Amino acid sequence: MTDTPARLLSLLSLLQTPREWPGSELAQRLRVSARTIRRDIERLRDLGYPVEATLGSEGGYRLVAGAAMPPLLLDDEEAVAIAVGLRAGAGHAIEGVEEASVRALAKLEQVLPSRLRHRVSALQSATIALTRGDGPSVDPGTLTVMASAVAGPERLRFAYRAGDGAESRRLVEPYRLVSTGSRWYLVAYDLEREDWRTFRVDRVSEAFATGARFAARALPMDAEEFVRRGLGPRGAERYVVEVAFAAGAAELPEWLRSGALPGGGGEGETSVRFESADAPEWVAARLALTGLPFTVREPASLVSAAAALAARLTAAAAP
Structure with missing residues (x-):
């Protein structure tokens, strides 16, 4: 192999296999002398x-x-394996790794040959990921388009469905993708409304980068704080939740385990305390999805929300 750059790439590919390579074997594989291998290693x-x-x-x-x-x-x-894994993880807001997953996925899909993109899409469509169900799923393709537009930076067009069901088309200058652990949000400057806006990514469709570059504007505050304020009173007012589970701490989902109280609860019972800014109805549903028996101790609003959820589910299951 006389092409030095191509030979270096081939050598690097071999070395990235987790094993030790004798110089003679490398030389034989690349059809060069042992001296050339030593030079290439340097x-x-x-x-x-x-x-x-x-x-x-x-x-x-x-x-x-x-x-x-x-x-x-x-x-x-x-x-293909890495792209499918990143897509599965990026489709749900996984606290702690979500933004890094989307950045990595955007970089990988940008350089994937078309034949591999087809394989990734085919495998993704043929599989189902069993998730916790504690947040709306989003299209990984939408996330990667947005992440690439943020990095560009490029203006972005998409269709958007508001909370009241109203449909609109948006042209924005994307600034940041933010995950709250249960939802993805895009912080962007809306060119038609001439103001900063927050968009729930699970309500976005038909997203594409226009190719038009722009000079990034200065957001008046941190992107995370902007999303928090945009969530309304619930985003600004946090409350303490205390729940008793009829289960050991090891049986709790990871997102609850960190809030387990030392010595809390009786025998075979674990008390958990954590802060939340979500609607009590949402917290009640998330607790129910653990599949574990539990009793809400506080606040009163969550006690009422859990009772209402139980009544609705009981009525739905009635013959």
Whole structure:
């Protein structure tokens, strides 16, 4: 292999397999001399790839963890697997990793060949992800289009359905994607209304970047704070929830486990306390979806919401 850049990429692809490669085997695979392999290893090191060499009859080369992660080379199957996994995760707001997942998905899908995009879409449409059901699902394609437009930055067009069902078409300058842990929001400057707006991503359809670049405007506050204020009084007023579960702490979902009170509850019971800014009806439904028996202790508004939900479900199940 006489093309040096192509040979370096092939060598890097081999080294990213988690094993130790004897120099003679690398030379045989790439059809070059052992001396050329040594020179190419030095070139990779100069580019920031931490290649470690071991001596002896069983020695060889392997790629180790460094101070920064170098670019990865993926084969077709690996790229498809990662894209499908990121799509599944990005479709639901997973607290802690959601924004990084969308950024990674946007980067990966930007460079995927068309044949691999088709495979990803086919596999995605043929599978169903079993999720907790504690937030509306969104189209990963919409998220990646928005993330790319934010990074561009490019103006974005989409159809939007408001909470009252009103349909509209929007032309915006996207600023940030924000996840609350249960929903995705787009913070953007609405060009027709000449003001900043917050859009729920699960209500967006037909999103596409127009290709028109723009100079980013300065949002008057932090994007997270802007979304919080846009949620209305519930976004500004948090309240304390205390619930007793007839289950051990280990049986609780992860989002509740951190609020478990030490020694709280009787035998076989776990008390949980956490803050929420969501509507009591939403919190009651989310607690019910745990599938565990529970009793709401406070606040009174959540007690009423849980009772109303129980009554509606009982009536729906009646013959």
